Amino acid sequence: MAYRLVLALGLLMTLCLPSEARSQQAAPDKQADSGKQSSSHEKEQIAERNRLAIEVQKLRNEGKLAEALAAAEKVLVIEREMAGDHPQELAFGLDYTAGLHEQLEEYAAARKLLAERLALVSKLLGKGDWRVTDARLALDKAALLEKFTPDERRQLLRANQLGSSFGKLYAQGKFRDALSPAVEAQDIARKLLGERDVGYANTLNNLAILHKSLSEFSEAGSFARQALAIYKEVLGEKHPSYVVGLNNLAEVYAATGDYTQAEPLYQRALQLRKELLGDKHPDYAQSLNSLAVLYDLTGDYVKAEPLYRQAIEIRKAAFGEKDPSYATSLDNLAGLYASTGDDVKAEELYRRVLAIRKEALGEKHPAYSDTLDELAAIYRDRRDFARAEPLYRQALEIRKATFGEQHPAYAKSLNDLGLLYQSMEEDAKAQPLLVEALVITGNAFGENRPEFAVSVNNLATFYQAAGKFEKAAALHEKVLKIDKQSLGEKHPGYAIDLFNLAVAYQSMGDDAKAAPLFLQALHIYREQLDLTAAVQSERQQLNMFSKAEEALGSLLAVADGAKLPIEKVYAEVLVWKGSVGVRQHAMRRLRETLAANDSSEAARLF
Secondary structure (H helix, E strand, O other), X not given: OOHHHHHHHHHHOOOOOOOHHHHOOOOHHHHHHOOOOOOHHHHHHHHHHHHHHHHHXXXXXXXXXXXXXXXXXXXXXXXXXXXXXXHHHHHHHHHHHHHHHHHOOOHHHHHHHHHHHHHHHHHHHOOOOHHHHHHHHHHHHHHHHHHOOHHXXXXXXXXXHHHHHHHHHHHOOOHHHHHHHHHHHHHHHHHHHOOOOHHHHHHHHHHHHHHHHOOOHHHHHHHHHHHHHHHHHHHOOOOHHHHHHHHHHHHHHHHOOOHHHHHHHHHHHHHHHHHHHOOOOHHHHHHHHHHHHHXXXXXXXXXXXXXXXXXXXXXXXXXXXXXXXXXXXXXXHHHHHHHOOOHHHHHHHHHHHHHHXXXXXXXXXXXXXXXXXXXXXXXXXXXOHHHHHHHHHHHHHHHHHHHOOOOHHHHHHHHHHHHHHHHOOOHHHHHHHHHHHHHHHHHHHOOOOHHHHHHHHHHHHHHHHOOOHHHHHHHHHHHHHHHHXXXXXXXXXXXXXXXXHHHHHHHOOOHHHHHHHHHHHHXXXXXXXXXXXXXXXXXXXXXXXXXXXXXXXXXXXXXXXXOOOHHHHHHHHHHHHHHHHHHHHHHHHHHHHHHOOOOOHHHHHO
């Protein structure tokens, strides 16, 4: 049993991102062919080596480890002869063959090869390189495995199997079911490897990702921070695994709307990936994409668009225009155009994404259904319901066949279709779909999760539009309770919940209940403007201003009915006018400063 399998799996599960360490190791046959002009003898060596490499992989997959090892040793003979021109090939071969020895529990032989690999990569790259760190840790792990008892090795094999189960369940969207194997794998790693081990950190990362997917952000943040601390201590900051940890923690902050915490982590991850892997590497593109998504979420589209485009070009060069990862980058840019109201550009890109995913993944793949959804939303917003409906229905059928009728993805399609029928004023069709989606989401996540709150809010909105204000208010109260627990009372999303509930009360004629909710929403928006102005674009600040202005206007509308003291209402108006004046003055001064330096990058972005 090879420890490196546990390690690789742990990295693979980090948000399903490519592992930098593994992506640096291209397939041996491709590396050999990319060298300088080969002599006739060298070409024969490369051909034989590639034939043997294919045989090794086939035998290993069939569980014929002894035969695979014999073939791998023949590969090593060729690689040693070619080491002068292709030393990286030899390093790869030494590591791979050592892994076979470990699986056969031949640890002395594994350590010998790993020691040779460590010396080789140290000479090639210098002792400070992260790949040298990996080579040293692999040698240490081989020594540790040799000291383990047979029972301890079986337990570590069990942890590897649990990691595989976790990965499959996570990929299927069965997050709650994936929790048990992830926790058990963490417990085994802690007992056998200790709490200062990279493999243990990987299990923590898996748990962070899982809890984030379950919207359990406190737990996700705790696990992500623990993993990051271990990576920093054991590997240092100049290591790809540390960058993965940074990215995962940033994802948690972004998911909770804490963009001021997320942005510097994303920027640091971007900087490190450029330094460690270069600015043409696919993982650098992933960091560009993550930072672009953050700016997209905060409405800073001027910053987001060039990052999306840069990521697109890197993935195009690395994978070609028919690769799913290239399609994902196009999809993100299309989403930005949709958010900025440029539905023509968005539609064009979504159609390209749909074509790529159809060819690369097939028409039954969940990613294909996602694009159908996005394209349908473009048509729905244009009120082109005849084109939107069949796309939503096709996405629904794909998700039904892929995930079944009790999966959150199927519930999302029901919600989408229900909201479409609501827009079409076909309430008899809309209501049962929204109710079914609510039940499925509640069963999948529990009734205290934000995912459930989204479905509840959709149904509440339906009742509000249908004039069923009491039902709407009851559901909005439930949404408010859930989001108070998951988001906190300072989050803009919580302010939206307060506003929606206040509108329901106002529609019922209960101004006394509506007024304090409008007031609380107004205060949250105002506080958010003060806290996040430094990382928000002008567009985003204006959007927040408009929400605050709407809350203030609604408060004034119910002030008499709620019998609010006139001095209290007047005070809110004065504060609002003062804050608007201060911000307008600050923005004007900033424009003047930037305009004085036309070459300033900040001036261009502003």
